[in-house]
Amino acid sequence: MLNREKNYVTDAKFMLHGGDYNPDQWLDRPDILKDDIKLMKLSHTNTFSVGIFAWSALEPEEGVYKFEWLDEIFKNIEGIGGRVILATPSGARPAWMSQKYPEVLRTNAHRQKQLHGGRHNHCFTSKVYREKTQQMNRKLAERYGQHPALLMWHISNEYSGECHCDNCQHAFRDWLKKKYNNDLQALNKAWWTAFWSHTFTDWSQIESPSPLGENAVHGHNLDWRRFVTDQTISFFENEIVPIRDISPNVPITTNFMADTDELIPFQSLDYSKFAKHLDVISWDAYPAWHNDWETTADLAMKVGFIDDLYRSLKQQPFLLMESTPSAVNWHKVNKAKRPGMHLLSSMQMVAHGSDSILYFQWRKSRGSSEKFHGAVVDHDNSSENRVFKEVAQVGQTLEKLSAVVGTNKSADVAILYDWENNWALNDAQGFGLESKRYPQTLQQHYKTFWENDITVDVITKEQDFSSYKLLIVPMLYLVSEETILRLKAFVANGGKLVMTYVSGLVNEHDLTYTGGWHPDLQELFGINPVETDTLYPKDENQVLFGNGSYLLKDYATIIHVDGAEVKGTYGQDFYAHTPAVTCNKFKKGEAYYIGGRLNEAFHRDFYQQLIEELSIEPAFKLKHDKGVSVQVRQDAEKDYIFIMNFTEESQQITFAETVNDLITGEPVTGEYILKKYEVKIVEKNRD
16 A cells, blocks of 8 residues: 655655756856856756766876866855755766776677777776776765765666676676576576577586577576676666765665657666665656657657656656756657647656656757757757746746655556566567567556556566556566466455466576466466467457457467356457457456457456456546546645646546645636646645
């Protein structure tokens, strides 16, 4: 159950507004730095991330430290009542270090040593780089760790990538020895290396996956991705040693990401593991608003899904660490936010659990790759342009939302997302190579609840299932026996579980279960999925469910029923009239299996039945049309309600009870017209 006591993830009890500030690019322009302080006041910003890529300015030569400019920045920000999020600069290394210590450079999967350049081009295993980052971070912590303006630590930036150098090969082998208790035969069995005569007879024979050599042993690939996550976390843990020693009470974060092309969770690292090492989850959100391939509401739904995932990782408020107030510079088409969208998209983040709206970047660079990336301050250095004024409007709005800070959301529904499952499923040489789309499938199951204003926690397999009425686990291809038993316990204790096609096929080593579907799953669902039919893009089928017929694409499972009730059947093909949707009563609960990839109309009708059966209701009931989203944050006394119009037309909403407008302070009741992209924020006392 939700603890309604406020959880302040930093010592600030106000909404954070500001973002990445790079004064190190302007040290020869004191007039610009002076203007920054004036513009910070005008934009109603209060928090700035500093030092993210500033290593060259902080240590221009080895052992020569220049902190005076950063001292001045702290002083100036503190002088306007602002706070500083201080970053460690490990995301981009100075050239002198690459030249003197080439081992810090990464080696790619083709075994090519990379040149200096870009960012995140460093080896996480390098002893030299670990020593250098600790030295720098100790200097920063000693100088600023107790500074009154310091709000939190921002460790590195957007960790990603992998290295295949000799040091990483040794580290990978050591990781494997620990995982398999120094038993090489156990590894061979887990990886099924007898296939193609790939059995290892000595640990030294094992290399990281490479297009030049082995890359088709799926257990090998899976363990490498796990190692990359663990080695990245190890590097992070090495970075924070002096920070924890010197400023133990200052919270630590690093900024997580999303895949921006499709707006799905970032895939390269298992954030469910990384989250355990952070005090606060933060992430960088760059949706392509106003694109030409989906509606504004559909994109907003995807944003909500990722927000709910990152909020659920620690079941507390998160921070939006980066966003853009206008356009970015790396989408295929970099379209500007239309008037009103910046406020709306910012409030959506707050509505789903963020206690900040922070930007990349404060001021546009003059040169290099991000000189046309959106910023609060444009090249005109003006407070009079549209973007700056909209940022100031967001700041003024956030100043009235301090009561929302630290509040959370209560959910009866959970969807399970698993990074390892996605890795393994994408690696599987079967099904449809382009139609697996695991994260996108979860978003389609999430959509019905989002449209019905029902809060969803997007959880991971390690989290507690017991507080939910409904747990949805689409396409859980990789599932360990431990997870199977936890799913059984959830249903046995009265929960409703929904599973789909392409689920329960392999264990944690990516080895198939022998003897058909796992016996515990057969008992739980009362079925045995005996065959998966993968369809071509033009292929279609139908499923008859209730009083309707629903379109099926991509996947269909041929199901043998052993005790389950058939709820839906296929309409055609050689398995016409056979089970497609089933329900099995198991002890106190029920387990549903959906055998095919069905359309949005099916999800809407199917989940609506479960919503009614389980008496799942939105936290605030409001009559509205499709495209309007209502999200609620709660504390012990009040509900804070965000009503958002993600359509290009005005929408009528109807308040059945009187609420208080948080921005104007006026009471609101009855009918109200939400303009295009408008957001209405109200509060009501809890019953």
